[in-house]
Amino acid sequence: MNKPRPTGTTRIQREKREAIFEAALDVFSENGLRGATLDQIAARAGLSKPNVIYYFQGKEAIYTELLESLLDIWIAPLIELSDSDDPVEELLTYVRRKLDMSRDMPRQSRLFATEMIQNAPHINDVISGSLRDLVDEKARLIKGWMKAGKIAKSDPHHLIFSIWAVTQHYADFDVQVRAVLDGNDPFETAPDFVETLFRRMLTP
Amino acid sequence: MNKPRPTGTTRIQREKREAIFEAALDVFSENGLRGATLDQIAARAGLSKPNVIYYFQGKEAIYTELLESLLDIWIAPLIELSDSDDPVEELLTYVRRKLDMSRDMPRQSRLFATEMIQNAPHINDVISGSLRDLVDEKARLIKGWMKAGKIAKSDPHHLIFSIWAVTQHYADFDVQVRAVLDGNDPFETAPDFVETLFRRMLTP
DNA sequence: GCGGCACTTGACCATTTGGTCAAGAATTTT
DNA sequence: AAAATTCTTGACCAAATGGTCAAGTGCCGC
Numbered sequence: 001m002n003k004p005r006p007t008g009t010t011r012i013q014r015e016k017r018e019a020i021f022e023a024a025l026d027v028f029s030e031n032g033l034r035g036a037t038l039d040q041i042a043a044r045a046g047l048s049k050p051n052v053i054y055y056f057q058g059k060e061a062i063y064t065e066l067l068e069s070l071l072d073i074w075i076a077p078l079i080e081l082s083d084s085d086d087p088v089e090e091l092l093t094y095v096r097r098k099l100d101m102s103r104d105m106p107r108q109s110r111l112f113a114t115e116m117i118q119n120a121p122h123i124n125d126v127i128s129g130s131l132r133d134l135v136d137e138k139a140r141l142i143k144g145w146m147k148a149g150k151i152a153k154s155d156p157h158h159l160i161f162s163i164w165a166v167t168q169h170y171a172d173f174d175v176q177v178r179a180v181l182d183g184n185d186p187f188e189t190a191p192d193f194v195e196t197l198f199r200r201m202l203t204p
Numbered sequence: 205m206n207k208p209r210p211t212g213t214t215r216i217q218r219e220k221r222e223a224i225f226e227a228a229l230d231v232f233s234e235n236g237l238r239g240a241t242l243d244q245i246a247a248r249a250g251l252s253k254p255n256v257i258y259y260f261q262g263k264e265a266i267y268t269e270l271l272e273s274l275l276d277i278w279i280a281p282l283i284e285l286s287d288s289d290d291p292v293e294e295l296l297t298y299v300r301r302k303l304d305m306s307r308d309m310p311r312q313s314r315l316f317a318t319e320m321i322q323n324a325p326h327i328n329d330v331i332s333g334s335l336r337d338l339v340d341e342k343a344r345l346i347k348g349w350m351k352a353g354k355i356a357k358s359d360p361h362h363l364i365f366s367i368w369a370v371t372q373h374y375a376d377f378d379v380q381v382r383a384v385l386d387g388n389d390p391f392e393t394a395p396d397f398v399e400t401l402f403r404r405m406l407t408p
Numbered sequence: 409g410c411g412g413c414a415c416t417t418g419a420c421c422a423t424t425t426g427g428t429c430a431a432g433a434a435t436t437t438t
Numbered sequence: 439a440a441a442a443t444t445c446t447t448g449a450c451c452a453a454a455t456g457g458t459c460a461a462g463t464g465c466c467g468c
Contacts (some may be wrong), residue, residue: 012435012445030322034239038426048447053427110321113376117314117321118234120379128383135384152404157385158397162370164377169369172317175324179332180339181361193362200356200404216415216465242456252417257457 006055017055019045021069024062029111032118033063064122067115070108071126077101078160081138087145088202095163095198096191102171103187109171135160151202159201166194210259221259223249225273228266233311236318237267237326268326271319274312275330281305282364285342291349292406299367299402300395306375307391313375339364355406363405370398 006013023044027036038059042049056062077097084090102109120127139156146153170177170186177186210217227248231240242263246253260266281301288294306313324331343360350357374381374390381390 006444010436010444016445031238032236032318034235035237037424039424049426050428050448051446054445054447059426113321114236114318116377116380117317120383124379124383127380128386131380132384132386154400155393155397158394161373161377161381161384162397162401165369165373166366169365169373173320173365173368175328176320176331176335177365179324179328180336180365182332182336189359190362193359193366196358197366197401197405201401210414214414220415241454243454253456254418254458255416258415258417263456 013055016045016047016051019047020052020055020062021066024066025070025107025111028063028066029107029114032114033060033122036063067111067122070111071123073105074101074108074112075131075134078134078138081141083141083144087142087150088199091142091151091163091202092195092198095167095194098163098167099170099187099191099194102167102169106171106174109168113168113172149204152204154201162201163198166197217259220249220251220255223251224256224259224266225270228270229274229311229315232267232270233314233318236322237264240267271315271326274315275327277309278305278312278316279335279338282338282342285345287345287348291346291354292403295346295355295367295406296399296402299371299398302367302371303374303391303395303398306371306373310375310378313372317372317376353408356408358405366405367402370401 006017020041023041024036026044027040030036031040036059038049038052041059041062042052045052052062056065077094080097081090081094115122135157138160142151142156142159145151146156170190174186181189210221224245227245228240230248231244234240235244240263242253242256245263245266246256249256256266260269281298284301285294285298319326339361342364346355346360346363349355350360374394378390385393
C-alpha cells in the first residue's frame with residue numbers, strides 16, 4: 001500500500017510545497033532533471049532531504065508536478081490571442097507579453113527550454129496534444145487575417161515559432177546577450193527592436 | 205607529477221579521441237555536463253570507462269575540450285559576414301547558413317544552448333571576450349550599411365540576436381516544432397519563412 | 409620476431425545520491 | 439490537557455558515479 005502524501009490541504013502543506021517548488025525551479029532550471037539533486041533542492045528550500053520526500057514522491061515527481069503547474073501560465077498569452085479589428089496590434093501585444101515573460105520569468109523559460117532540448121520526455125503528450133491543438137487553432141485565426149488582407153501573408157506556424165524563438169532567447173541566452181551588450185540591459189532596447197521586427201513582418 | 209596524456213599524435217589516439225568526442229557530443233547535448241555520466245560516454249564510444257580516462261583527464265576535460273573544439277565551427281558563419289554590394293543578400297546568406305547549421309548540426313546547437321542556459325561557466329571568457337569583439341565588429345559593419353541607406357535601420361546587436369534565436373530554435377526546440385507541425389519536416393518550410401522575415405526586416 | 413612502448417581493462421575505492429525508517433517534536437482535535 | 443494526527447529528521451542503505459591502478463594485451467619500429 002502506498003504511503004499517503006500531503007496534497008496541499010493544510011497551511012503547512014501549502015507553504016512547504018510552495019517552498020519546494022520555488023527551490024526546485026531554481027535548481028532544475030539550472031541543471032535539468034538529471035543534473036539536479038535532492039540535496040540542492042532541500043538546501044534551497046530550507047528543509048531536510050527526508051522532509052522534501054515527505055511532501056513529494058521523489059525527485060522526478062517534483063519535476064513533473066512543477067512542469068505541469070507552470071504549463072498553464074506559460075501558454076496563457078497564446079490562449080488570449082483572439083480575433084480583433086487590428087490583428088497587427090493583437091499580435092504585437094502577444095509578442096510584448098511573451099517578451100515580458102522572458103524578463104519576469106526567466107527560470108520558467110529555461111526550465112521549459114531544458115526540457116525541450118532533452119526531447120521533452122515529460123510533456124510529450126501535452127506538446128503533441130493540447131499544445132498542438134492550441135497552436136493549430138491560433139494558426140487558423142492568423143490565416144484568416146492573412147486571407148482578409150489584414151496582415152501580410154506568411155506561414156502562421158513559423159510565425160508563432162519565430163515569436164517564441166526571439167522572445168525566449170532573451171531569457172534562455174541571457175548570459176550571452178548581456179555579455180555581448182556589455183552591461184547594457186537587454187530589456188531596455190529589446191522591446192523596440194522586437195516590435196519593429198514583427199511589425200514589418202506583419203504589416204501588409 | 206601529472207601522468208602524460210595522449211594528445212592525438214598517433215593513428216589510434218586520433219581515432220579514439222574522435223570517437224569519444226562524438227559520443228560525448230551525443231551525451232552532453234542531451235543531458236548537460238552534470239547530467240551526463242562517463243559510463244554513458246564510454247558505452248556510446250564503444251570503450252571501457254578507464255580507457256576513456258586514459259585519453260582525457262576526466263569528464264569535465266572532455267566537456268571543455270569538446271566545447272572549445274566546436275566553438276570555431278559554430279562562429280564561422282558570422283566571421284564570414286563581410287562587406288558587400290548587396291548587404292541584404294549578404295545578411296540573408298548568413299541567415300541561411302545558420303539555418304543549415306541547425307538542420308545539420310543540431311547536437312552542437314543543443315550543446316551550446318545547454319551551456320548558455322546554465323550561465324556558460326565554461327566559456328564565459330570567450331563570450332565576453334572574442335565573441336563580444338566579433339559581434340561588435342559585425343554590428344559596426346551592419347551599422348555602416350544602415351547609415352548608407354542600404355538596409356533598414358534597427359539595432360544591429362538585436363538583429364544578430366534575432367537571427368541566432370530564430371535559426372537555432374529549429375535545432376534546440378526540434379521536438380516541439382515537429383510535434384506542432386505534426387510530422388511535416390520543418391526544414392521544408394522554414395527557409396522560406398525565415399528568409400521572408402529577415403528580408404522584410406532588412407529591406408529599406 | 410622481438411623488445412619496448414602504447415593501449416586496454418577487471419577489480420577496486422571513495423563519494424555522491426535517491427530514498428527509507430523509526431522515533432521524536434509540533435500541531436490540531438476533542 | 440490528553441489524544442490523535444501531522445510534521446520533522448538523524449541515521450542508515452543500496453545503487454550510481456568519477457576515478458585509480460596494477461596487470462595485462464597488442465601494435466610498431468628495428
